Amino acid sequence: MNLKQLSELLGLSQTTVSRALNGYPEVNEATRERVLQAVKETGYRPNKAAQRLATGKAGSIGLVMPTAPDHYSDVHFGEFLTGLGEEAVRHDFHFVIMPADPNDEVGALRRLAISGNVDALFVAYMRGHDPRLPMLKSLSMPFLVHGRSIGSEPDYPYLDIDNEGAFYDATRLLLQLGHTRFALLNGPEHLDFAMRRKNGMIAALSERGLSLPDDHMSHTTMTDELGQTAMERFLQMPERPTAILCSSTVLALGAIRAVNQAGLKLGEDVSLIAHDDVLPHLKPENFSVPLTTTRSSLRAAGVRIAQRLIGTIKQDGPFPEQELWKTELIVRSSTGPVPRADQNLGGV
């Protein structure tokens, strides 16, 4: 069943049917209804290839999937992709994926761009001075990045959350509660978001004349096991930290296991604030001690990025080039005043 057959069936011209389908104003509402009805009955679906040829739009956005262990072992990426996918399906867009050796991300991105299969590109997992950025800019194809890249000219379209602000605020809260000995469970060190969170934390600390020694930071892939291991190390320190910042609720899950196994009480002996990406299977309010968090939905970011990308392709715009989402600081029970015994002991 194609447009021609459908239009013959309806006794209309192809033009009219096409316009009815694509929401053009110059077609009678009654006619449009009739067309829509016929589409339902016949199960007509426009041929994608023909649409692509006629419009010059592929209806797809490209992304290269790095096959490095770092990226894969990451439920966060899955959650984000789900958001992207949700919105894409809604507009009948799809993703073209190119698996690539992590050493050849730039090349893979270029190949994807010139393949003619995509209208726009998307990248994530930004690093400092990210080499993909100059490449994308030279490409004359719309693109959007999730996150930012420290050290790069900030003249590219992005969506990011205010990582510095989030961890700055979280640190301030803990400082106000009297804590002076801090530690950080962070994501992989080379990733932009991890750097920014660290910076935000350090900024707040230095306002009080405190610093954060290297051995009080852990940079790992964000799994619960690694969170536990790192936390165990912190807890074995002679002057163990009482205030922990944590880049993910997944890391926090492990960290809290370590706290419990050490016979300590979360929110009393140890205060912890985690960043909450709103993962559906891991709700901070359901932890045995509900978690104080900085919150920003990863899935919502995916939805928004898909929206902007698709909007740009369809030229629905204009969209803001750069969006920086504030996070919410939600106080629950995992934070409390510094324990009496640890007061006035001075910072690390």
Add this chain to the structure above:
Amino acid sequence: MNLKQLSELLGLSQTTVSRALNGYPEVNEATRERVLQAVKETGYRPNKAAQRLATGKAGSIGLVMPTAPDHYSDVHFGEFLTGLGEEAVRHDFHFVIMPADPNDEVGALRRLAISGNVDALFVAYMRGHDPRLPMLKSLSMPFLVHGRSIGSEPDYPYLDIDNEGAFYDATRLLLQLGHTRFALLNGPEHLDFAMRRKNGMIAALSERGLSLPDDHMSHTTMTDELGQTAMERFLQMPERPTAILCSSTVLALGAIRAVNQAGLKLGEDVSLIAHDDVLPHLKPENFSVPLTTTRSSLRAAGVRIAQRLIGTIKQDGPFPEQELWKTELIVRSSTGPVPRADQNLGGV
């Protein structure tokens, strides 16, 4: 630059140029050379959409990417995808990916099929009685599965490795070395390959009148941390197992850490055989005690699957419908005779 312009430039007809490009025989070799040369100089690339429209082929294969934590936290999938991608790039094919809620895999697969964006479908991570299979069969679109599905009618095209055989052989080797107390570090219980490996192991054991109690099996996502945890549990048993089978070298990595930390010697106190997917960053011969393995390259499987899928689409066939790859049993130093002290103690 399009075909028309290119042909005018060359003083040839579009037909001839098109034929020269697509390897048809009825064009003079000298002419073909000339065309190819011009393509290089002008950087001409055929318009994908037009090709799709003219040929009816999309030049792409679809896969739904489950966003469940299980699948993501899996370097194995990345390695496999790399193989697929390698071969796809070679033929200028691409993947269309649809991220999907794990509860809606079947629906996502159907949407992908009717979207008109793909010529063929690919699925992996098969489970028993997999509900995707009947759906795919009803679809009149070529598909290929990696793995098999216990409990399903075996009338679908697949590529799988002989998981039963691999673990049967591995178990026999350990039995011949005198071991009687076994344990298994396996992948997620509901996945077909894990079931088959367990079955192969149990088959070999029962030939000697041995069995494998539930607490001597661990079913987890295949990360090194979880391998370590599970192994620690095995080693704390009053009659600790001396022979370990392991579904991945990644699990083995953690397991061996546990062995070392318990002050035991691999290949002497404990023998271990792991399945080796030939992950580039984890070579069994580079372990401090080189690992005895059952080997089958996951990347090679990816390449082969892409070949078959692309071949089917291009009707290059015929390909065998079902392929079952034998694994190699490669003996290195992580296996040795049962320790003297543990001899004749009887199986679990």
Add this chain to the structure above:
DNA sequence: TGCTTTTGTCAAAGCGCTTTGGAACGGCGT
């Protein structure tokens, strides 16, 4: 030499859609 094959090339007809430039029609004012 005249005849049939083979070889190398071409013009033109799609593939199924979007979109441009008009045309038919009714309602309005004069």
Add this chain to the structure above:
DNA sequence: ACGCCGTTCCAAAGCGCTTTGACAAAAGCA
């Protein structure tokens, strides 16, 4: 009655490629 406008629809021209059917030119055969 006429001309003019806005609305609603249509015919036809692409989009860039593949492929069919035909045709010259070259080659093989008698």
